[in-house]
Amino acid sequence: MSMGIFRRKKDAGQPDVSRLPCHIAIIMDGNGRWAKKRGLPRTAGHAAGAETFRRIATYCKEIGVRYLTVYAFSTENWKRPPEEVAAIMKLLKKFLTEALRDMEKNRVKVKFLGDLEPLSDELKTLIAETEKISQKYNGVQVNLCVNYGGRDEIVRAVNACMRDAGKDGAPVTEESFSRYLYTDGIPDPDLIIRPSGEYRLSNFLMWQSAYSELYFTDVLWPDFDKNEMNRAICEYQTRDRRYGGIK
Ligand code: IPE
Numbered sequence: 260m261s262m263g264i265f266r267r268k269k270d271a272g273q274p275d276v277s278r279l280p281c282h283i284a285i286i287m288d289g290n291g292r293w294a295k296k297r298g299l300p301r302t303a304g305h306a307a308g309a310e311t312f313r314r315i316a317t318y319c320k321e322i323g324v325r326y327l328t329v330y331a332f333s334t335e336n337w338k339r340p341p342e343e344v345a346a347i348m349k350l351l352k353k354f355l356t357e358a359l360r361d362m363e364k365n366r367v368k369v370k371f372l373g374d375l376e377p378l379s380d381e382l383k384t385l386i387a388e389t390e391k392i393s394q395k396y397n398g399v400q401v402n403l404c405v406n407y408g409g410r411d412e413i414v415r416a417v418n419a420c421m422r423d424a425g426k427d428g429a430p431v432t433e434e435s436f437s438r439y440l441y442t443d444g445i446p447d448p449d450l451i452i453r454p455s456g457e458y459r460l461s462n463f464l465m466w467q468s469a470y471s472e473l474y475f476t477d478v479l480w481p482d483f484d485k486n487e488m489n490r491a492i493c494e495y496q497t498r499d500r501r502y503g504g505i506k
Pocket residue numbers: 287288289290291292293331332333336347455
């Protein structure tokens with residue numbers, strides 16, 4: 260019996276673990292459309308997306324990816340209805356509470372990138388605690404971008420840089436400037452994944468993405484799984500990274 264449409268989606272195959280991207284960044288997009296397709300409220304999509312994030316972070320840890328950075332909430336996402344913003348903040352609280360509870364088991368270093376000032380005091384305390392307790396782990400590092408905007412990050416860095424300017428009379432360099440970014444100490448992303456069929460960066464890692472390999476897929480974030488991750492990494496492993504040079 261030939262039933263093409265019922266055939267299982269072809270496995271992507273295993274990536275070569277000796278040449279993994281050191282840093283993978285993901286724009287976790289498509290939660291709303293995933294929910295709409297199922298006749299569910301958008302917030303149900305965010306809840307499903309949060310579960311996907313958990314699974315993908317675990318998978319990255321298993322295969323040995325060093326840094327995983329995810330875009331969870333942008334500086335522009337405040338434009339959404341207050342109920343939706345509140346639901347996302349509630350999911351963040353749930354994530355942090357569980358991360359703190361399971362810290363010893365998971366052993367993941369967690370860091371937040373973005374302007375955390377507008378968040379509630381409760382969230383700020385949970386974030387500070389999570390970052391502090393988890394900083395001793397040195398396996399995988401997961402960076403969560405919350406109230407993050409690439410331009411906002413650069414403008415903040417410029418202001419901080421100007422405050423320090425002239426102290427030693429040295430001109431600003433790419434290297435000295437990048438130390439003012441939220442990503443200080445974190446290598447640039449090798450691979451940036453955007454699901455949900457949108458082909459843009461939406462203000463994500465504007466400085467850091469200069470030489471990142473970009474991977475787009477139509478899969479909605481809540482449906483993104485290990486196989487999709489393998490597919491993205493396998494595709495990355497076919498790319499020729501020249502950095503402007505020749506081979
Ligand atoms: C991404 O999913 C999550 C956030 C931006 C917080 P969306 O909520 O943007 O989902 P779509 O793009 O509307 O499907």
